[in-house]
Amino acid sequence: MSLSIANLTRRFDQTEVLRGIDLDIRQGELVALLGPSGSGKTTLLRIIAGLDWPDAGSLTVGGQDWLRKTAQERRTGFVFQHYALFPHMKVRDNIAFGLTVLPRRDRPSSPEIAEKVRELLHFLQIDTLADRYPTELSGGQRQRVALGRALAISPQLLLLDEPFGALDAQVRRDLRRWLRGVHEASQTTTIFVTHDQEEAFELADRVVVMGAGRIEQIGHPDEIYDHPASDFVARFVGLTVELPVTMRQGRAEAPGLDLAALPRRAMADGPATLFLRPSDIAVQPDPAGPFHVTDVASTGALLRITLQGPGDCRLEAEVPRRTLDRLELGQTVSLRPEAGRLFPGQQSPRTAAAPTPISAFKEQRL
Numbered sequence: 001m002s003l004s005i006a007n008l009t010r011r012f013d014q015t016e017v018l019r020g021i022d023l024d025i026r027q028g029e030l031v032a033l034l035g036p037s038g039s040g041k042t043t044l045l046r047i048i049a050g051l052d053w054p055d056a057g058s059l060t061v062g063g064q065d066w067l068r069k070t071a072q073e074r075r076t077g078f079v080f081q082h083y084a085l086f087p088h089m090k091v092r093d094n095i096a097f098g099l100t101v102l103p104r105r106d107r108p109s110s111p112e113i114a115e116k117v118r119e120l121l122h123f124l125q126i127d128t129l130a131d132r133y134p135t136e137l138s139g140g141q142r143q144r145v146a147l148g149r150a151l152a153i154s155p156q157l158l159l160l161d162e163p164f165g166a167l168d169a170q171v172r173r174d175l176r177r178w179l180r181g182v183h184e185a186s187q188t189t190t191i192f193v194t195h196d197q198e199e200a201f202e203l204a205d206r207v208v209v210m211g212a213g214r215i216e217q218i219g220h221p222d223e224i225y226d227h228p229a230s231d232f233v234a235r236f237v238g239l240t241v242e243l244p245v246t247m248r249q250g251r252a253e254a255p256g257l258d259l260a261a262l263p264r265r266a267m268a269d270g271p272a273t274l275f276l277r278p279s280d281i282a283v284q285p286d287p288a289g290p291f292h293v294t295d296v297a298s299t300g301a302l303l304r305i306t307l308q309g310p311g312d313c314r315l316e317a318e319v320p321r322r323t324l325d326r327l328e329l330g331q332t333v334s335l336r337p338e339a340g341r342l343f344p345g346q347q348s349p350r351t352a353a354a355p356t357p358i359s360a361f362k363e364q365r366l
Ligand SMILES: Nc1ncnc2c1ncn2[C@@H]1O[C@H](COP(=O)(O)OP(=O)(O)OP(=O)(O)O)[C@@H](O)[C@H]1O
Pocket: 012, 017, 035, 036, 037, 038, 039, 040, 041, 042, 043, 044, 195
């Protein structure tokens, strides 16, 4: 089903938790709601499910006004982070549950339910778990069963709230791939809440970035990663270095920085802020360079270098270890940002957080 939300607001007491949400989702899309804790993701999902109600705005699914429907009438499949499967029921009965409690006129016969469960077990690659109880399953297996239970009722929408949030990193990665495959085969319109950028970018057709009850940006993962629409999104997708610059005829200038690699921007002359990923800064040893190295730490493949420059300018760059064979504390370097986003105006100067030094590594004098 396609979904359309317009000007949706929700407040709890005096706090506006959703402030005018507009969102259209196409039939068969997999959309991630991505944002920091408290940005309103779960509230939005609960309103779509019919577990909460907005103060204003509209919610239309398949052309029907869903705010006039109860949660049951909406027929959504919902999977939570901690989905309480019924502990006294085997996996096959947990999956069948939603069908067995349908009103008599909609309820399939017992053989039809058994067949549907068999198909789902096979489709979700959990046939071997059918006769186990939930306590006999790993966390990842439980979430597969939870998804089976949500899909059993042939939901019009599938809503997933941090479904892999409690699982360890490797299981999460496996389940992501599995879910992507399940989605491609089932084509159920799916909305997925996460605060994990990697998860959202890997899974979703489109990502909706939320901050403080508003949608900051909607787009394909690459578009959001390469062209964040606001300083909020830029910080959220890892452009954590912020440098004050001056715009002159579409070019950014800053003392001691070679900004020639940045494309010209149609921006008014005046103060602006350049947002960079630490990995977008080329570091070149240079006896006359305006920056000097104050710390070097290794993250394995990368060197994280803290640099002090003209004025009070301090920033962090990350470079592959192999690109710099010698780098000493106190050494002077020049910097050449190779990509970045410019936004008008200057925020209060921010400095990059100091990395945790790895003393032993520093002593090797890289
Ligand atoms: N029933 C409620 N009563 C009062 N405030 C609430 C209620 N539900 C949510 N809130 C508040 O609304 C804001 C948004 O909460 P919500 O759970 O939607 O955010 P979220 O983006 O899903 O966060 P998280 O990632 O931590 O789950 C929070 O400040 C939360 O405290």
